[in-house]
Amino acid sequence: MIKTSRKGEWLEIIIPEEWDGTSVQDLFRTIWNAPKKLTHSLRMEKGVRINGQGADWTVSLNQNDRLDIRLFSEQDFGIQPSYHDIAILYEDDHLLVVNKPSNMDTHPNSPEETNTLANATAYHLLSQGEYRQVKHVHRLDRDTTGAVLFAKHSFIGSILDHMLEKREIKRTYLALVEGILKVKKGSITEPIGRDRHHATRRRVSPSGQKAVTYFEVLKTDHKQNLTLVKCFLETGRTHQIRVHFSHIGHPLAGDLLYGGKPTFSRQALHAVKLELTHPFTEEKIICHAPFLDKQNIFTGIDPYSI
Structure with a gap:
């Protein structure tokens, strides 16, 4: 090190x-x-x-x-720090990983928005006397939970962006999908583009961007007709896991936008693990994200075993 x-x-x-x-x-x-x-x-x-x-x-x-x-000169946050109870999974002088709850956007879409993970992270830094323009390196959908990586200064932010592009930051997801998957391990390699009939929805489209999702079946529940899968992303398209599994006829449980049944009040998707090598120390960082959801969507699963 x-x-x-x-x-x-x-x-x-x-x-x-x-x-x-x-x-x-x-x-x-x-x-x-x-x-x-x-x-x-x-x-x-x-x-x-x-x-x-x-x-x-x-x-x-x-x-x-x-x-x-x-690297550590003081900066304006760029957004309004706002208190929310958040769980920090890892933190040092350069970066931090936060366990995002459901019903919270990763970042604000307008200056008046304060109920986001970025606002909460800015407040966390402010409470420590750190004045940083905190920046999310990737993001999760509003109702997807789990690990999100933030950069504390622009230099590390640019390095982490490049690492993400080169797939040197590994993100592991858990998803509950409808039906029983017959293939126990595989990949979905379908391009994803915008759905011109819906403002926020995406769809598999020949003219879309390359999207690759690797998956492995962990558990099947024949009684509830659900399959628990572990997913890795080679690409990071908007709604990628949700679109891909819906496309193959196994939408995520609770994902009404992509054809799922209202089994839960949100899509059953959790970013359970994040792994990277620290750019400066070359230390291997592995963050496991415990489940915060009160619905116990992933009952009986130990996130630290993934």
Whole structure:
């Protein structure tokens, strides 16, 4: 694990053996895939130091050098912090993972909206004396529950965005679908596009965007005619799991928008686990999201066993 620590506005990184001989420029460009605009801004504002001195971005770093990057200057939240009781699954100086309850949007769609996970996360930071423009790296539907990843500053946010695109952030979902699936393990590879007859609904469409959902059957309930499946996403299209299972004739229980029966008051979908390698420390982060729903949709399932 790479040694890092926060020193006021600065992040201190002790250069590990594997970075010996790497220049600051290569570190930003190749290892972190940092965007050019942010990198240029740090260069112009003298926001990078090596062993206490202004960095020469082209000179090779040596093992045990001290690299300092100014990442923690105060910022306006960009949204209104608003108190809501939320469960933090993981947090450090750069990112946090929150367990989203049902009946809550991930982020506001208008300035006056305050009943969202992003508003609640901003309040959580404010209560700790942290002034950050917190940013969701991905999102969940209003009535989907589970783990959501947030970035605490723009630099880590851009790195996490790139990791998400490269599928280096793994998200595991649990879904209860109607009917008994005959195939125990497989994938659904159907493109998804907008439904021109409905403002919010999506549908499988030849002209849509590529969408791939992998699934594995965990449990079947013949009495209630339901199947519990574990899902992984190669892509992250809006309503992807809901659309795909509806398309193959197994809509999610409670998902009225996509043909499900009103078994529950919401679609039976939960983001149960989130995994990534920390960009700075290279620590493996695994977050399991306990079930918050009072309906006990996933009765008898241990989220920590997934």
